[in-house]
Amino acid sequence: MTGGVTDGVTDGVTDSATGEAPGIVILGAPRSGTTLLRRLLDAHASIACPPETFLLGAAARFLHEETFAHGLRIGVLLGLGYAGFDQGEVLGRLREFTFGFLRDHARAQGKPRWAEKTAFNAFHVPAIRRLCQGHVRFVCIHRHGLDVALSLEELVQKTGGYVDELHRYIRQYPEPLEAFARAWIDSAGALAQLVEDDEHALAIRYEDLTRDPEGTLRGVLDFLGEPWDDGLIERALGGTGGVGFGDWKTYGRATIDSSSVARWRGLPLPVRSKLAALCNPTLERLGYEPVPVIEARAGESDEDARRRYELGLMLNRMKRGKPKTKS
Amino acid sequence: MATALTKTELKGFLAQHARADLDSIKDDEELFSSGVIDSFAMIELLMFLEKYTGTRLGPEDIDLDHLDTVNGILRFVELKKR
Numbered sequence: 001m002t003g004g005v006t007d008g009v010t011d012g013v014t015d016s017a018t019g020e021a022p023g024i025v026i027l028g029a030p031r032s033g034t035t036l037l038r039r040l041l042d043a044h045a046s047i048a049c050p051p052e053t054f055l056l057g058a059a060a061r062f063l064h065e066e067t068f069a070h071g072l073r074i075g076v077l078l079g080l081g082y083a084g085f086d087q088g089e090v091l092g093r094l095r096e097f098t099f100g101f102l103r104d105h106a107r108a109q110g111k112p113r114w115a116e117k118t119a120f121n122a123f124h125v126p127a128i129r130r131l132c133q134g135h136v137r138f139v140c141i142h143r144h145g146l147d148v149a150l151s152l153e154e155l156v157q158k159t160g161g162y163v164d165e166l167h168r169y170i171r172q173y174p175e176p177l178e179a180f181a182r183a184w185i186d187s188a189g190a191l192a193q194l195v196e197d198d199e200h201a202l203a204i205r206y207e208d209l210t211r212d213p214e215g216t217l218r219g220v221l222d223f224l225g226e227p228w229d230d231g232l233i234e235r236a237l238g239g240t241g242g243v244g245f246g247d248w249k250t251y252g253r254a255t256i257d258s259s260s261v262a263r264w265r266g267l268p269l270p271v272r273s274k275l276a277a278l279c280n281p282t283l284e285r286l287g288y289e290p291v292p293v294i295e296a297r298a299g300e301s302d303e304d305a306r307r308r309y310e311l312g313l314m315l316n317r318m319k320r321g322k323p324k325t326k327s
Numbered sequence: 328m329a330t331a332l333t334k335t336e337l338k339g340f341l342a343q344h345a346r347a348d349l350d351s352i353k354d355d356e357e358l359f360s361s362g363v364i365d366s367f368a369m370i371e372l373l374m375f376l377e378k379y380t381g382t383r384l385g386p387e388d389i390d391l392d393h394l395d396t397v398n399g400i401l402r403f404v405e406l407k408k409r
Contacts (some may be wrong), residue, residue, distance in 0.1 A: 266346045268367035294343055304374070311373045314389045315366060 023099060024049070024224060025056065025132055026117035027125065027194070028141035029187040030166075031151035033206035035247035036256070037141050038117040040217055043236035044229050048106035049115035051244020056116060059098045059131055060124035063091075095131055113226075119247070123165040123183075125190035133198060139220055140191040142286050143206035145279040146264030146272070148188075149180040177267075181275045185282045192285050205287070210258045269294060332379055332404045337397060340375055344368035354397040369394070376400070380407040 024047065028034040042049040065075030077087045102114035121128055132138075153176055156162055162170055166183055173179040195203040202223045209216045218228055237254055264272065276291035284290055334354070342349045347363045358364045364372070372394070377384055384407075393403035 266365075268365065269344050269371065270367075307377070308370055308374055311370050311377075311384070311389070312366070314384075314386050315369055315373070317386060318389045318391065319366075 021113045021225065023102060023136045024113065024115035024139060025128065025136045026115060026139050026141065027122055027128070027191055028119065029122045029143065029148050029184050029191075030119035031148050031155060032141050032143035033209060034117050034119050034141055037139070037209065038115070038246065039236045040213075040233065041115050041220075043232050043239065044221070044226060046111055046226055047113050047115050048109040048111040049117055050102075050105050051246045052118040053101065053116060054118050054245070055098050055101060056121050056128050056131070057118055057124050059094055060121075060127035062094060063127045063130060091131060095135060098131070120163060120165045122187035122191065125187070125194060129194060136200070137224055138194060138198065138201035139223070140195055140201060140203045141206055141209070142188055142191065142203060144262070144264065144288055145181060145184040145188060145283055146267065146275050146291065147260065147262065148184045149177050149275060150263055150267070151260070152180040152183070153177055177271060177275060178278065181278050185279060188282050188286060192282070203286075207258070207261050210256055210261060213256045264291070332401060334397065334401060337400060341368075341372070341397070344371050357395050358397070359395050360391060372400070376404060376407070380404055382407050
């Protein structure tokens with residue numbers, strides 16, 4: 001971790017508004033294990049992390065600005081500025097409004113410290129930084145980008161639609177896996193930048209959390225200044241963690257395992273190579289090995305492409321005559 | 328193509344496209360029927376074999392008896408080159 005932004009409001013150990021330990025914001029690209037991490041932290045005796053509240057994404061939209069009329073920036077902070085409200089005051093009011101729900105929820109749970117996790121917050125990182133940085137601790141969870149793209153594809157197939165944050169990528173890129181890979185690149189890149197800039201931000205990897213849950217969680221709790229809690233993992237997996245929004249798959253699991261790691265290896269080579277070429281710079285930035293890019297169809301002619309299509313048709317005929325084939 | 332397709336070359340090609348680690352697959356074990364290589368990979372293999380043998384494969388060639396194992400593929404290539 002490098003850098004540090006505290007803007008004089010908190011030292012990252014106590015919340016200046018309450019004198020208590022600062023809130024925790026979990027961030028990660030959707031399908032990166034954020035719900036698993038939420039359940040684990042919520043099982044800690046001192047931390048209350050409700051199912052997805054969408055609070056920070058909504059606050060980010062409140063802060064949305066755009067350029068209008070020959071470069072004029074418009075938005076709430078700028079508009080209220082003309083009405084005499086200092087930006088710091090507006091942000092402070094919004095922060096208090098947002099954090100207040102989370103603080104009250106933690107108190108209702110009998111816990112001193114709140115945490116917040118909503119997967120799609122990863123698409124609003126700049127605004128969330130503006131609102132929260134210097135007032136919370138960030139725990140960012142990364143997962144291999146090709147696995148995220150695959151899992152997002154599975155998600156939209158099962159749910160039958162796109163949330164707004166993904167739909168804008170789909171509108172731009174007609175191949176869904178490419179759209180999801182680009183969504184991952186943007187969100188994971190924003191989180192990497194956050195961790196590089198802010199000493200109060202920690203990055204972990206889904207692959208490490210599933211391979212070594214206790215070791216990884218001990219690191220997270222140490223960063224948060226919280227003691228290890230015996231039985232935490234068992235409690236997290238044993239309970240429902242409260243009914244609410246979040247990943248449904250994690251609730252069906254009684255153990256943490258690595259069965260969803262490296263599923264991307266099953267992608268057809270041309271697809272894998274195309275996604276790898278896009279994702280490798282971000283993968284390497286996050287400490288992952290780059291995926292080999294094999295230009296299997298480099299220089300392919302139109303005739304080759306037609307021949308591949310013909311062979312595919314003949315292969316289908318063979319499969320029809322050989323029912324034992326699986327694919 | 329004058330040279331014979333070696334087992335090493337074939338396995339190297341298949342390794343790029345397989346879903347599983349080919350080191351654990353025996354030369355007479357099923358590749359396609361077992362799901363080790365999928366339809367996309369099989370088409371790549373057919374394209375590879377056409378270029379290697381300099382022949383145009385027909386429906387009669389595209390048969391699991393020829394294409395489902397490493398040894399079967401090697402025998403098929405030898406047959407097509409005659």
